[in-house]
Amino acid sequence: MKTKEYKRWQIISHAVMIFFTVCALFPFVLLIVASFTDNQWATVNGFSFFPGKLSLAAYEYIASSWGLIGRAYLMTIIVTVVGTALSIIVTTMFAYALSDNELIGGRVLNFLCIFTMLFGGGIVASYYCWNQIFHVRDTIWALILPGLMMNAFNVILVKNYYKFSIPSALKEAARIDGASEMKTFRSIILPLARPIIATIGLMTGLIYWNDWTNGLYYLTQRGGSKYYTIQLILNQINENISYLSKNASQFGNVSVGSLPSTTVRMAIAVVGILPVLIVYPFLQKYFVKGITLGAVKE
Numbered sequence: 001m002k003t004k005e006y007k008r009w010q011i012i013s014h015a016v017m018i019f020f021t022v023c024a025l026f027p028f029v030l031l032i033v034a035s036f037t038d039n040q041w042a043t044v045n046g047f048s049f050f051p052g053k054l055s056l057a058a059y060e061y062i063a064s065s066w067g068l069i070g071r072a073y074l075m076t077i078i079v080t081v082v083g084t085a086l087s088i089i090v091t092t093m094f095a096y097a098l099s100d101n102e103l104i105g106g107r108v109l110n111f112l113c114i115f116t117m118l119f120g121g122g123i124v125a126s127y128y129c130w131n132q133i134f135h136v137r138d139t140i141w142a143l144i145l146p147g148l149m150m151n152a153f154n155v156i157l158v159k160n161y162y163k164f165s166i167p168s169a170l171k172e173a174a175r176i177d178g179a180s181e182m183k184t185f186r187s188i189i190l191p192l193a194r195p196i197i198a199t200i201g202l203m204t205g206l207i208y209w210n211d212w213t214n215g216l217y218y219l220t221q222r223g224g225s226k227y228y229t230i231q232l233i234l235n236q237i238n239e240n241i242s243y244l245s246k247n248a249s250q251f252g253n254v255s256v257g258s259l260p261s262t263t264v265r266m267a268i269a270v271v272g273i274l275p276v277l278i279v280y281p282f283l284q285k286y287f288v289k290g291i292t293l294g295a296v297k298e
Contacts, residue, residue, distance in 0.1 A: 029049065030047060030049060031266055031269055031270060032266075032270055033047075033048075033049055033051065034047040034051075034263060034266040035058055035059070035263055035266035035267040035269075035270050036051075036054050036055065036056065036058075036059075036263075037051040037053070037054065037055065037263050037266075038051070038052075038053035038054060038055035038057070038263070039055065039057060039058070039262050039263045039264075041053040042262050042263055043262050047266075055263070057263070058263040058264040058266065058267035059267050061237075061264055061267075062237070062264070062267055062268070062271060065237060068233060069230065069233055069234075069271075072228050072229055072230040072232070072233040072234075073230050075140075075227060075228065075229050075230075076209060076229040076230040076231070078140075079140065079143045079144060079208055079229060080205050080208040080209050082144060083143070083144040083148060083149060083204070083208045084201055084204045084205045084208060086144065086149055087148070087149050087150060087151075087154075087200070087201075087204045088197060088200065088201055088204070090149060090150050091150055091151070091154050091155055091158055091200060092158055092185075092189075092190065092193070092197065093185070094113075094150070094155055095155045095156075095157075095158035095159040095161075095162060096158075096162060096185050096189060097109070098110055098113065098155065098159045099159045099162035099163045113152045113155055113156070114152060114156075116152045117152045117153065123217070126146060126147065127217055127218075130142070130145070130146045130218065131218065136218060137218050137219075137220075137223075137224070138218070138219060138220055138223035138224035138227070139224070139227070140227050142214055142215070142217075142218035142219060142224070142227070143208075143211070143214050143215060143218075143219075143227060143229065144208075146214050146217075146218065147214070148204075148207055148208060148211060148214070151200075151204070154200040154203065154204065157196060157199070157200065158193070158196050158197075158200060161193060161195075161196040162189065162193065165192075165196075166188075166189060166192050166193070170188055170192075171184055171188065171189075174187075174188055202280070205279075206276060209231075209275070209276060210231060210272075211229075211231065212229070212231035212232050212235060215227070215228060215229060215231070215232045216232070219232070230271075230272060231272060234268045234271065234272055237264075237268065238264070238265060238268055
């Protein structure tokens with residue numbers, strides 16, 4: 001039965017969560033409002049939830065470059081989908097092998113997996129390996145493979161989910177019936193692991209969508225510009241506006257100095273996060289369930 005103390009704690013906990021939710025939403029609301037604020041008004045008065053003058057100049061500037069942005073959006077979607085799919089395949093299969101206590105060399109593989117969470121070779125060594133050995137420079141694989149395709153944290157989450165959330169009797173029964181490891185993995189493990197797969201898929205997809213460092217390191221304007229993602233393009237637009245605004249007097253063009261250099265940064269951020277905000281609510285229930293079950297070890 002729900003006692004008065006239980007109800008009181010329920011009210012307090014809900015009030016606290018509502019407070020933190022509102023605090024988390026405020027920056028997004030300010031970001032959207034600021035992107036529709038007039039640039040000159042924002043420069044003088046700063047950003048506000050209730051701006052004195054609204055304007056679409058920031059979005060008009062982005063729309064003027066939509067041919068370039070649209071291609072970058074398509075490339076970002078391709079990289080995110082392909083990278084996330086490959087990451088899920090590699091992570092789930094590697095975690096399935098590590099979840100088997102009878103795996104020969106399992107301790108060594110576990111150690112190597114955890115070791116990558118603590119130590120790394122650095123940017124120079126990584127760049128040399130991916131560029132000189134794997135030759136991913138100025139290819140689409142430069143946006144998929146280096147440092148993003150497999151994450152040790154995700155492997156541990158999935159491994160714990162396999163070990164403590166899926167009964168081992170199911171795997172033993174499948175083996176008795178003559179099922180191979182791949183058949184067991186594909187027909188029994190994967191259908192039961194949908195929450196954790198959706199969880200790592202969401203986290204990996206966010207990483208791929210927001211990544212711009214791989215493009216900065218491995219794509220050149222001469223040979224790899226056709227593979228630029230939305231984050232790289234928007235960052236370029238932001239840098240170009242900053243340069244034009246700082247050197248407006250050298251161009252002798254009044255329109256250059258009137259570019260929405262302040263509000264366009266907010267508009268760029270809105271354009272970058274909009275697809276994520278649309279997709280996340282549909283995967284939220286799997287995200288919460290998967291990361292909770294995958295992190296528990298009994």
